[in-house]
Amino acid sequence: MKTERYDRQIILQGFGEKAQSLLSAARVLVIGAGGLGCPILQYLVAAGTGHIGIVDDDTIALSNLQRQILFSTADVGKLKTIVAVERLQEMNPEIEIKPFNLRIQKNNILELLKMYDIIVDGTDNFDSRYLINDACTLLKKPLIFAAVSGYEGQLAIFNVKDHQGKATNYRDIFPVPPQAGEIPNCAENGVLGVLPGIIGTMAAAEAIKMITGSGKPLINILLHYNLLNQEQYQMHITPATDYNLPTTEDDFLKMNNHHDLESPSTYIEVDAIQMRALQQLPSTLLIDVRERHEVPALDPATYVKVPMSEFDTFLNTDIQEENILLLCQHGIRSVAAAEALQEKYGHSKKIYSLKGGIVKWRDHFLTPSNER
């Protein structure tokens, strides 16, 4: 092995060539190449982690660049996995980096996980996080969990036995996934770019510690970090008894508490062009579920205002129109509203949610023709 590249870590006390060869043989899968995924990948690659997989199905957006530091302005619109592999391979051509340009689902995740020894979750939604957790728990794969919200982050290592022989997973903290829209995400809540930088870097450090057997990784510990006051708070996690996870792959594939495969969520996500087509139909109601203070304000004659905070009351009234389209700033709350309406009306009405929300289709909402 050529060692000059890694000289500064090899000379570290307690690291040495042994740790470096462990890193070189390691197989790490990073799921999500976003705000957390970028720094996780950069440091794992730079440190010489031998085999790295990157899972993401998204393309680079301008609003990603404030925190997803592998990508540049010219990359907007390109696939994250492809650009990431290109950049990372330039940084370190001596390791193997594989792109998996797909969305993890129940029917593909087990095969993916089996190819790697340590999994790092840097995704941005609860559906993916629970799916990854449950699959890793089934396969007993060490899982490094990293998540951010606002100015705060969480970090933990699951499915690794502590000195008492106990292993825990995310369901030992939160056994049941939150409903869509119950917890705000980065698009709704905002995030300062350096926060996923810090938490992602700490996640990479935990992966390196696990691989090389250095220090005390956060096994069965939930670390909470607050950027505003630089405070950390660690909580010990013990196994809970109030949930059941499948113990065989067959049972895992039959699980029905993962939203992506959960039955009839039959509302449809549409783009602005499909929305315009819907507007031409005779019996269509357009509902803006943003709060009253949010901008840009839309023409109330076209878009009926029903803020999420008033939605429960609204559900008690009956809608006459056959087609209902919901919209909000980013297309996330509107999904929650669509689910609530779907539950009430079932197949008797067609329910739609504007994917990406007003922010994505801003031009459409600002054109004067829309005011008619």
Add this chain to the structure above:
Amino acid sequence: MELEIISFGKIAEVIQSQQLKIPDVSNTEELKIYLEKSFPLLSKMKYKLALNKTIVQENLELKNNDTVALMPPFSGG
């Protein structure tokens, strides 16, 4: 009894971290009921308690000067 409440994320917008004097509460289940009554928005939020830095999995007795943290789930990446 007096407890130190530490809250994180959106929970901190409902209950700030503080020393809280709490009457007639002897365990973590009673504390949850008391907090959700005193801070009604909390009852609509998902959170987990940690007592003296250990995640609470069953009803535990509280002592004077215990520290209770309220932790919401984060999903952002």
